[in-house]
Amino acid sequence: MTSPRPSRCSRPSRVLRRALLPMMVATIVSTSAQAADLLTIANDALLNNAELASARALTRSTEAGRDVEGADLLPQVTASGNLTHNRQYEAQSIPGQPRGDDNVNRLGVTLEATQALFNAIASRQVERSERQIDQQLYRLAATEQGVLISVSTAYFEILRAHEVLEARRAQERAINRQLEQAREQFEVGLIAITEVEEAKAAFDQARAVRIGAESDLQVRFEVLERLTGQRYESIDALGEELTIAPPMPAERSTWVELAMQNNPQVLASQAGVEVSRSAVEIARAGRLPQVNAFANYNYADSDADRIDGHDSSSQVGVGVSLPLYTGGRTSASVRQNTYLLESSQYDFEDQRRSTIQDVRSSYTRVTNDVATVEARAQAVVSNQSALDATRAGYEVGTRNIVDVLNAEQNLYNAIADLASARYDYVINLLTLRQRAGTLDEEALAEVNAWLDGGSVNLQLPDAAGNDPVMNIGERPTP
Numbered sequence: 319m320t321s322p323r324p325s326r327c328s329r330p331s332r333v334l335r336r337a338l339l340p341m342m343v344a345t346i347v348s349t350s351a352q353a354a355d356l357l358t359i360a361n362d363a364l365l366n367n368a369e370l371a372s373a374r375a376l377t378r379s380t381e382a383g384r385d386v387e388g389a390d391l392l393p394q395v396t397a398s399g400n401l402t403h404n405r406q407y408e409a410q411s412i413p414g415q416p417r418g419d420d421n422v423n424r425l426g427v428t429l430e431a432t433q434a435l436f437n438a439i440a441s442r443q444v445e446r447s448e449r450q451i452d453q454q455l456y457r458l459a460a461t462e463q464g465v466l467i468s469v470s471t472a473y474f475e476i477l478r479a480h481e482v483l484e485a486r487r488a489q490e491r492a493i494n495r496q497l498e499q500a501r502e503q504f505e506v507g508l509i510a511i512t513e514v515e516e517a518k519a520a521f522d523q524a525r526a527v528r529i530g531a532e533s534d535l536q537v538r539f540e541v542l543e544r545l546t547g548q549r550y551e552s553i554d555a556l557g558e559e560l561t562i563a564p565p566m567p568a569e570r571s572t573w574v575e576l577a578m579q580n581n582p583q584v585l586a587s588q589a590g591v592e593v594s595r596s597a598v599e600i601a602r603a604g605r606l607p608q609v610n611a612f613a614n615y616n617y618a619d620s621d622a623d624r625i626d627g628h629d630s631s632s633q634v635g636v637g638v639s640l641p642l643y644t645g646g647r648t649s650a651s652v653r654q655n656t657y658l659l660e661s662s663q664y665d666f667e668d669q670r671r672s673t674i675q676d677v678r679s680s681y682t683r684v685t686n687d688v689a690t691v692e693a694r695a696q697a698v699v700s701n702q703s704a705l706d707a708t709r710a711g712y713e714v715g716t717r718n719i720v721d722v723l724n725a726e727q728n729l730y731n732a733i734a735d736l737a738s739a740r741y742d743y744v745i746n747l748l749t750l751r752q753r754a755g756t757l758d759e760e761a762l763a764e765v766n767a768w769l770d771g772g773s774v775n776l777q778l779p780d781a782a783g784n785d786p787v788m789n790i791g792e793r794p795t796p
Contacts, residue, residue: 353552353773356766363469366547373461380454384447390440399427422622430614438603446596456586467752472542479538481737483531489730490524513719520723554769562691577677580755587669594659601651607640680750687743694736701729
């Protein structure tokens with residue numbers, strides 16, 4: 319089985335290579351400035367995200383590993399030399415011949431070249447490195463899509479927190495007005511002190527909820543800064559006339575098929591099977607012979623007495639080596655890697671099943687979000703009508719202040735729930751595309767077109783404004 323090559327749909331890195339859409343111009347409440355949109359922030363994340371930078375470096379390392387493995391199939395040239403000094407002491411002598419000591423210097427140089435003619439182990443190691451590159455490219459694509467969904471989620475979580483905060487602030491103002499009205503009525507003797515205390519308790523509760531919403535908003539845009547290494551003054555907001563529609567294509571099975579073809583985690587796991595299969599072939603190649611062509615040249619010289627000139631020799635030939643018995647190492651290695659292959663096959667099946675479940679769940683969430691947004695919108699209308707009726711009853715004496723406060727709280731809870739449901743739909747739709755392996759520039763551009771609702775100011779409080787921006791700093795130098 320041949321490992322699949324990375325396809326265009328599984329390589330969101332092309333977001334980096336294509337021109338991004340122009341940023342939308344929006345007006346901030348206090349000043350006019352250019353707000354950052356989703357595509358701009360996603361581009362910042364692809365350029366500055368530390369996790370993605372690490373994955374790219376690991377990919378380059380994996381690609382370099384192919385050259386390491388292929389080196390054994392290329393010519394190997396080595397040179398060696400030695401220079402020695404020998405001193406010989408002669409204790410014996412031959413009558414009639416002089417006795418002496420010899421001090422001899424010797425020089426030797428060897429130049430050798432080899433070329434693999436048949437090396438099954440090295441060849442299969444190169445094939446494994448190719449499969450590892452395929453696997454790492456899929457992992458890189460999965461990391462890129464993971465960064466895109468993370469930054470998109472962080473973006474819309476900010477907008478969600480902002481809309482919820484606006485609802486909580488409006489709720490606090492409304493209840494505060496009700497409290498002031500109750501106090502005025504108590505001072506002229508129209509109501510009892512109990513109703514004032516009820517309004518005061520409701521106001522304190524609304525104030526606490528508003529403070530929590532402000533804290534949540536600050537935490538949300540800290541996440542965006544971590545992902546992008548950038549700090550933004552404002553971001554584009556989601557338009558009010560957002561069209562909530564079921565996912566297209568409409569069939570859940572089609573989304574599952576897309577995931578099986580494009581999801582980079584599934585493809586990386588499938589490529590992992592081929593990596594393990596190559597390891598089995600490497601182990602089996604240990605039983606095969608190795609054939610090498612070789613050539614060498616030797617040079618030797620000495621300054622010994624009575625020896626003139628130098629010696630030299632050269633050889634050209636072919637060498638063959640065949641392992642006959644290695645203590646059972648080869649057989650054990652084959653068994654070991656066969657079990658690893660079996661394990662990788664189960665890992666692939668587990669990843670496949672997990673992805674199918676994730677896609678089905680995401681599809682169900684998006685489908686349910688469509689109905690939920692419609693129901694939440696109707697709930698806002700109904701609660702507004704209920705509040706109007708309750709206030710009218712309060713004015714004629716058929717309702718008390720507790721009924722009014724409860725109706726106001728229900729209305730603003732419904733408004734906050736509607737805002738939350740809209741962002742659930744957007745985030746779940748992007749998540750569905752990410753799990754199907756189709757989250758790319760086109761998908762982000764489609765969502766980016768929905769940002770026509772002004773802008774959201776992201777100014778940090780002064781106490782935190784002096785913190786340094788979270789970025790990955792200077793790039794390491796190899």
